[in-house]
Amino acid sequence: MILFWIVIIPFIGAVLSWFSAAKHPLSARWIAIVALGIDLILALSLAKNMMGPPHPQSTASLWAAEISWDWIPQAGLHFHLAIDGLSMVLVLLTLILGIAAVVASWSEIKDRLGFFLFNLLAILSGILGVFLAMDLILFYFCWELMLIPMYFLIAIWGHENRRYAAMKFFIFTQAGSLFLLLAILGLYFLHGHFSGNYSFEYQDLLNTPNQWPYSLLFMLGFLIAFAVKLPIFPFHPWLPDAHTEAPTGGSIILAGLLLKTGAYGMLRFVLPFFPQDVQLMAPLIFVLAAIGIIYGAIMAFAQSDLKKLVAFSSVSHMGFVLLGIFAGNEIALNGALLQIVCHGISTGALFFLVGALQERLHTRDLNSMGGLWPVIPRLSALTLFFALASLGLPGLGNFLAEFLVLLGSYIVTPIITIIASIGLVYAAVYSLRIVQQAFHGKPKGTPMISDLYNREAIILGLLISIILFLGVYPQPVMNLVAPTLQQIRIKPVDATSPLEPAIIVKRDVLVIKDHS
């Protein structure tokens, strides 16, 4: 039951803040915050149970909590939500970034605040549903439901070119989703044909027999949908536009959460459903990941629009996630997951800061900024911190994440890994460019502007502490996701494969040790 509440509370908050916004704008914002806060507390209490003493390897299910109600039983449809470590980490990320998004739009959004908050919280509800749904059609429902409010968010409150961006975003993602729907249906019929049990349940479909030409087709269907969201290199053109044109709160959610649903889908569905085909496709994906890393980084460096810069850096960082996921061993998967969390937070925070800058300067153009540090020291220092996080400074979560991804993927594909690691150098170049051009150098007729407000500083402080914590002691998160990653990692085809022993040896060497 608690899972149902986790999904539905943001939506209740959405409706409440919509209705209260007309009379009391401030209370509407607080309702949004409180709703997300309650949700966060619920999720944390659940997480606390999961973090408890590791219970002996019980044969019981993986899920820490689960609900399953009949929806259309004849068709094998259930309202089935369940949570494991992987989902839990992402749920927590969602709620924290959700609060950040509400705070970020505190003074930015004044028009039609009620509808804005409604959309914002409805997206969060959809995203939570995506992370918790264990019935594939329910998953698809939530997958689509986060799309529509996001579309409104960009189309109504976005910047200059918002209509174009919103349209592009919707059409790209929806095109991907239709392939996802086809693939889900295909899997459903394939599984039903062999087992006689027509069902959309995740656990049932896991045992679908591997029918070669079909499984490859269905995998491509899943992959295309997730590739658009993640995004993988040729499917990315919607991203820079959508991120740039969205209002700050929207950008935070887009970069911090929506992209992660793609990664989550790959972890949750693509790897476990189609282990053989994943290995077949892996070489191609590795190449695309490497292209994405380098291309995103170069494009980021070429931008003078701050938001676009951060947006392209996301393309680059998501390349690491992709590399980690398809490398498929535990180290790489751990790295990918950490990258998901850390990128979500650091890029969310960067968008937050860029939004704050834009609100003050009314421009996002790097060329018209300069020498801002003495004027707004708090904002500048925080931007420096997150820029450093983004470039992967050791000691911060992002470094560990990218390091683990590279370590894990080196075993599988050394050459690609070497190319990918060039991306780290580029990351330093574009990240430092933000700090250098905006905050150092000669001031360019900067008007008197206010520094970060307390509410902004508090939420950013929270994000900083998470990044620091993950950089120094990521073990709790890794423990949380370990059972799930164990299950979904790509198992070598045969025992004689050199893959497995190598991982084991490396794991002993690694710092990731349990309570020792």
Added chain:
Amino acid sequence: MNTSELFSLIPLMMVGGGILILIPVAAWKRNFQLAFAISTTTIIFDLAFIFIKGSCIKVDRASMLFKTDACALFFIGFFAFLALGVLLISYEYLKNFPGNKEEFLILILLGTLGGMVLAASNHFASFFLGLEILSVSLYGLIAYFGRQPHLEAGVKYLILASASSAFLLFGVALNYAQCGRLIFSGYGLPLIFVGLFFKLALVPFHLWTADVYEGAPAPVTAFIASISKGAVGVFLLRYIAQGSMNSQLVWITIAIVAIASMFVGNACALLQNNIKRILAYSSIAHIGYMMVIIYLFKNYGDVGGIRLSSIMFFYLIIYTLTNLGTFGIITAYSRWNQEMASLDDYRGLYWKQPVSAMFFTIFLFSLAGMPLTAGFVGKFLIFSAGIWSQCWWLLLILVVNSVVGLYYYLRIILTMSQEAEGRLVPLPVRLPVPLLISLGLMLSAILYLGIRPDSLLHWIQYFSQSLYSR
């Protein structure tokens, strides 16, 4: 004809009776409220009869001409429901018309009767009768207000529909020449298909659609898009279930028509700036999607046929419901002397009329096939039928078209969310109650079917079987 057969025809006769009451009432004393009350009560009584006494109708076949099986009864009821919707949305539209208003209602009831006859017809005589009742009342309805765009659309429809009826009759004659009877068979099928495809507005018989949709008064467009299309669609399925289509050429034709309709409909809709025209082209595309289902009949006998028929029926039902809703919104802002159909007219609707903008958005999302709306379930079912039949290339075309279709639906929604500067047409401050009831009915049906489609699907599956019982 015995009493039980007569009893089974009551749903049809009630509508006819309503018309017979309305005509002298209109002749004796013109009173729009009274006429409106009579026509709505007729429809409601008809609905209530089918609801309450429908299960008492035991005969499958009333005389040679009509089938009164579960399928026919359901659609008679469904068309009555749609007619109620059309009547309710046209109340405000008509109210200020200075000329005679009562005949409009009579024509709508007459057209509905034609649709009901089509749904129940089991014989070419009743089929042709139903089709002509439907068409003739449409000629009158389209041109009813006697103004420029209406007249032009009316004449266009008259000429083209008569031509298509001629083809149809020729097909029926060929059928008669072969069988010596007017029962459904495969003879003359291409010519009969020409007539049906014309009514359904499939490429290449679609040329009338956009002009007529645009020119016709908004409630009449709603009627064409819902009852007229729906009735012909139901008949098509009945015909396919009964007639034998064993020629390979027919299937190839259907596939070509389906693909062409999807592409032409969606491509042309992209270029329009008039909402009615956009919806007209989108309807071509939607009927194209339905033809994909028809094409899938190719590989299956009766068992698969039942399954595919129920999918087609479901799609038809939700499609007509949604269309009625969308045109209901357009009707809300149009009057007999002024159609508000340009895209620009809807600029800023979100901020001026949030309720109706919400309605419109949900209807459009249903047409686009987004989850939580019935449109999604329809698309879902078509996809599942395609995968079930492993018809990958057709599915790919369907996906491509769905994505193209998104663009123009989103465009309407985007326009509504824009700021409005200096609008010309004044919006009504609040929606009239009858219209709101009608829209509310459609909206709740669409949302309910989007979340719990199983109850309706169950029914449809049940009566689809009756389609195949010979």
